Amino acid sequence: MDSVISLKNVNKIYGTQVKTQVLTDVCLEVERESFNSIIGASGSGKSTLLNIIGTLDRPTSGEVVINGVRTASLNKDELAALRNQTIGFVFQFHYLLPEFTALENVLMPARIKDGRVSAEVRERAEHLMSLMGIEKVKNNMAAKMSGGQQQRTSIARALINSPQIILADEPTGNLDSESTEAVYDIMRDINETLKTTFLIITHDRKITQKADRIVEIKDGRINLDIPASQAED
Ligand code: ADP
Ligand code: MG
Numbered sequence: 001m002d003s004v005i006s007l008k009n010v011n012k013i014y015g016t017q018v019k020t021q022v023l024t025d026v027c028l029e030v031e032r033e034s035f036n037s038i039i040g041a042s043g044s045g046k047s048t049l050l051n052i053i054g055t056l057d058r059p060t061s062g063e064v065v066i067n068g069v070r071t072a073s074l075n076k077d078e079l080a081a082l083r084n085q086t087i088g089f090v091f092q093f094h095y096l097l098p099e100f101t102a103l104e105n106v107l108m109p110a111r112i113k114d115g116r117v118s119a120e121v122r123e124r125a126e127h128l129m130s131l132m133g134i135e136k137v138k139n140n141m142a143a144k145m146s147g148g149q150q151q152r153t154s155i156a157r158a159l160i161n162s163p164q165i166i167l168a169d170e171p172t173g174n175l176d177s178e179s180t181e182a183v184y185d186i187m188r189d190i191n192e193t194l195k196t197t198f199l200i201i202t203h204d205r206k207i208t209q210k211a212d213r214i215v216e217i218k219d220g221r222i223n224l225d226i227p228a229s230q231a232e233d
């Protein structure tokens with residue numbers, strides 16, 4: 001398998017006095033260009049796992065390799081650069097900057113990466129926003145858009161630097177079912193056209209049913225790992 005994410009025996013223990021083991025010996029290979037969902041009960045360790053994959057958090061032990069790079073040897077600045085260039089994040093709450101337009105929000109990671117925004121990048125942002133169906137509201141203040149529009153903006157923002165990987169933590173958890181379906185279709189479309197690898201934590205059946213693979217986390221371990229076509233209702 002051509003893995004874009006590789007975890008070997010990842011353990012995560014929180015606390016020094018009272019120790020809580022949240023992840024236990026997690027091994028996971030995620031194939032490049034695949035579309036994957038992570039499911040599991042609340043508190044099972046899904047967000048912890050995604051944050052470790054996203055290098056927002058370090059494991060207590062074990063190895064995390066992202067796009068061929070062993071993250072343990074990287075310092076803070078190198079990790080930030082890896083994140084900015086390789087990974088796009090989509091969270092349940094979008095964290096858009098409310099005082100900026102939708103377009104400026106989408107451009108922000110490119111501004112951070114290059115220090116400036118070229119005409120080419122601006123064109124790419126507008127193209128992504130039209131893929132998301134939000135080109136008409138690109139000059140609206142982020143705070144003045146609907147929840148669905150804001151979430152689509154945050155997906156365009158996650159894609160602006162052409163990351164290999166999108167990590168999404170309950171990206172539709174805050175949306176009505178119509179917007180959920182639209183956002184899902186867009187993500188699947190991006191996966192197919194731009195070849196972006198997706199790892200999506202979700203409770204939503206619409207997403208899990210059409211994913212290539214479902215990984216279930218239970219009490220900090222991988223409990224089930226199956227092609228989505230084998231999932232039972
Ligand atoms: P999920 O996303 O599946 O709901 P989380 O990964 O958020 O689960 O949390 C898993 C467990 O780890 C929970 O019991 C939670 O209370 C605990 N936990 C998460 N973050 C921390 C932290 N920073 N310090 C201590 N415990 C934490
Ligand atoms: Mg969570």
